[in-house]
Amino acid sequence: EAQMVESGGGLVKPGGSLRLSCVASGFVLSSYSLNWVRQAPGKGLEWVASISSSSRYISYADSLEGRFIISRDNAKRSLFLQMNSLRAEDTAVYYCARGVSGTGGDHFDSWGQGTLVTVSS
Amino acid sequence: EIVLTQSPGTLSLSPGERATLSCRASPPVSARFLAWYQQKPGQAPRLLIYGATNRATGIPDRFSGSGSGTDFTLTISRLEPDDFAVYYCQQYGTSPVTFGQGTKLETK
Numbered sequence: 001e002a003q004m005v006e007s008g009g010g011l012v013k014p015g016g017s018l019r020l021s022c023v024a025s026g027f028v029l030s031s032y033s034l035n036w037v038r039q040a041p042g043k044g045l046e047w048v049a050s051i052s053s054s055s056r057y058i059s060y061a062d063s064l065e066g067r068f069i070i071s072r073d074n075a076k077r078s079l080f081l082q083m084n085s086l087r088a089e090d091t092a093v094y095y096c097a098r099g100v101s102g103t104g105g106d107h108f109d110s111w112g113q114g115t116l117v118t119v120s121s
Numbered sequence: 122e123i124v125l126t127q128s129p130g131t132l133s134l135s136p137g138e139r140a141t142l143s144c145r146a147s148p149p150v151s152a153r154f155l156a157w158y159q160q161k162p163g164q165a166p167r168l169l170i171y172g173a174t175n176r177a178t179g180i181p182d183r184f185s186g187s188g189s190g191t192d193f194t195l196t197i198s199r200l201e202p203d204d205f206a207v208y209y210c211q212q213y214g215t216s217p218v219t220f221g222q223g224t225k226l227e228t229k
Contacts (some may be wrong), residue, residue: 045158045166045209045220061217095165102154102213109177111165 002027002110004096009115016086016119022079022096022112030054033099033106034072034079038092039114048094049081050105059105086119093117123148123212125221133229140197142224144210149190151214157186157195160223161206169208170195202228 008020020036036048049060049070058070069082079096093114099106128143144155153173158166168177170186173193183198197204205228210221 044222045160045211047218047220050218059216100171102218103151104154104215105213105218107154107156107168107171107211107213107218108158108166109168109171111167113165 002098004098004110004112006094006096006112006115009094009117011118011120012086013121014087014119018083018086018117020081020083020094020096020115020117024077024079024096024098027098027110029077030074033057033101035097035099035106035108036070036079036081037095037097037108037111038090039095040089040092043092046092047105050099051079083117086117088119091117091119122217123150123215123219125210125212125219127208127210127221127224129224130222131225131227133227134200135229136200136202138200140195140200140204140226142195142197142208142226144188144193144195144221146191146193146212150193150212153189154212154214155186155188155193156211156213157184158209158211159204159206160209166209197226200226 003025006022033052035050051070067085071080095114096112097108098110126145155173157170160166174186185196207223
């Protein structure tokens with residue numbers, strides 16, 4: 001059974017940086033794309049970023065304006081999200097999710113439990 | 122960007138009843154690349170349906186999906202107490218992937 005466990009969330013001041021990690025187990029990591037999806041408190045789901053199985057293809061939500069970087073290390077079974085120039089509106093639970101490809105992106109068949117990022121002074 | 126509009130915002134039903142949740146896309150979704158998720162408070166979303174009609178692994182057959190193009194439906198044939206949650210649709214046929222705003226299914 002696929003499992004994904006996020007870590008690295010916490011409280012950070014506006015303008016600060018944070019690096020999220022996600023460790024995956026129970027499946028062949030190198031066969032799947034991986035994604036970050038976030039959910040602001042009391043709000044809906046928002047796709048953040050995607051990285052293909054070999055890291056060749058990477059895409060981001062336009063709303064991020066180039067502030068986040070997604071990466072992965074298949075040998076360490078890990079996914080990362082480097083978050084820079086954080087804003088209050090980045091406050092959310094961040095989920096890592098395993099992707100199954102469609103023509104425009106993935107649907108998500110396995111999710112972590114999420115890690116909360118709070119941006120506040 | 123494809124905008125997904127879910128209706129109703131809240132649906133109040135009783136266990137044993139049939140639930141019909143709608144997801145409307147503008148512009149149309151490519152090739153039925155539409156998924157449905159269930160989310161309970163404090164939990165991660167769970168994939169229910171992909172490809173508009175295919176149940177994910179372990180999902181009971183009381184959940185079914187239908188539709189294509191602009192109009193999609195999630196039907197829960199006989200509600201059980203565990204089904205009361207928030208449901209989201211998501212399209213993945215056109216970049217960027219987008220989600221609907223959710224339908225809250227609550228106990229009447």
